[in-house]
Structure formats: C-alpha cells, structure tokens
Amino acid sequence: MNSLLEVVYYFNLAGSVVTQGRDLNEVMEILEEKGSNQLKIEDILPLFPDFETIDQFKKPIIKSLENYNDRLTVLRTEMNDASKSIDDIRDDLAKYRTRCVATIDSNAACSLCEQALMLQSTFYIFACGHYFHGDCLFSYVRRLMKRNDANTLNETNR
Structure with missing residues (x-):
C-alpha cells in the first residue's frame, strides 16, 4: 500500500x-x-x-x-x-591553506617551461618531485581538457 x-x-x-x-x-x-x-x-x-x-x-x-x-x-x-x-x-x-610541505632548492625549475620556479609567486610542488608555475600548470591542464570544461575552468579562475 x-x-x-x-x-x-x-x-x-x-x-x-x-x-x-x-x-x-x-x-x-x-x-x-x-x-x-x-x-x-x-x-x-x-x-x-x-x-x-x-x-x-x-x-x-x-x-x-x-x-x-x-x-x-x-x-x-x-x-x-x-x-x-x-x-x-x-x-x-x-x-x-598555509601549510608548506616541502623545501625546494632556490634554482628549482618549472617542469614545463624550465624557467626558475621562484620567478612567479604561485607555484605547485607535487610529492613526485615535479614543480610547476601556477600559470604553466593551468595552461597545460586547460589544453588537455574538453572545450566546454576548459571554458568552465577559465571562468572560475577569472
């Protein structure tokens, strides 16, 4: 019932x-x-x-x-x-948010553009040992995404 x-x-x-x-x-x-x-x-x-x-x-x-x-x-x-x-x-x-998990060498380079990591204020360090400038990582990920997802990502990061 x-x-x-x-x-x-x-x-x-x-x-x-x-x-x-x-x-x-x-x-x-x-x-x-x-x-x-x-x-x-x-x-x-x-x-x-x-x-x-x-x-x-x-x-x-x-x-x-x-x-x-x-x-x-x-x-x-x-x-x-x-x-x-x-x-x-x-x-x-x-x-x-404020936690620093790793120490890096001052001449560490971005794994994508190979420029000095310290040139940009935003960078990402992964446990595997790769370092990325924030802009480089964002551009790389955006290229791998579908167009609609990339547009959404662009809008959220404005």
Whole structure:
C-alpha cells in the first residue's frame, strides 16, 4: 500500500472506531496494534465530538508530545554533530591553506617551461618531485581538457 492509501485507510479505521463509541486511548491502541505510524493524535482529534472530556485526551497527548520531544532530541544531537564536523573541516582547511610541505632548492625549475620556479609567486610542488608555475600548470591542464570544461575552468579562475 502506498503512503496516501495507508493514511486514508487508517483514518477511515479510526473514524469507524470512534463511531462505535470508543475513547481516544482505545483508538490509539487499535492503530498501534495494526502497526500504523501514519496517523498522529492531531489527525484523529477532529473525529471526536466537541462535547468529549479533555481527560481522555491527556494520556495520548502526553505520549505524542514525548515522541516529538524524543525526535527533537535526536535531531538536535545530529545537528550538533554536523556542526562540529563542519567546524573541524574548516579548521583543517585553514591549516592546509598555509601549510608548506616541502623545501625546494632556490634554482628549482618549472617542469614545463624550465624557467626558475621562484620567478612567479604561485607555484605547485607535487610529492613526485615535479614543480610547476601556477600559470604553466593551468595552461597545460586547460589544453588537455574538453572545450566546454576548459571554458568552465577559465571562468572560475577569472
């Protein structure tokens, strides 16, 4: 059964139980026995006549509020965990932006143009030992890319 059909089925079931004169506790118990978590107490309340006493609604309302509170607690914990993870990632990124991993010889040359690496302020050093000027590496990678990807790369680096 799809979700909408289930809701309609359980709503009709609850309506027929209410017309039999049963109270809210009994209706909720029957729905729980049937394995329905589709209907909440606020869905069933309009089925009851206006002259019902509030006492019979107390227990199911408290249970419903406790369920909402439990769900909110879980969501709050998940949000705190996600927020902490984001903060950790930001800290890591900040560390790695300014991190120098290698030392190079002052006469090191770009592996593409063979000019002195220190001639440009931006250069890249790879673990394999290759050094590249930022402009040289950008041009080389752009030549290897498809035209649409190269245009996108050009736009992002403007």
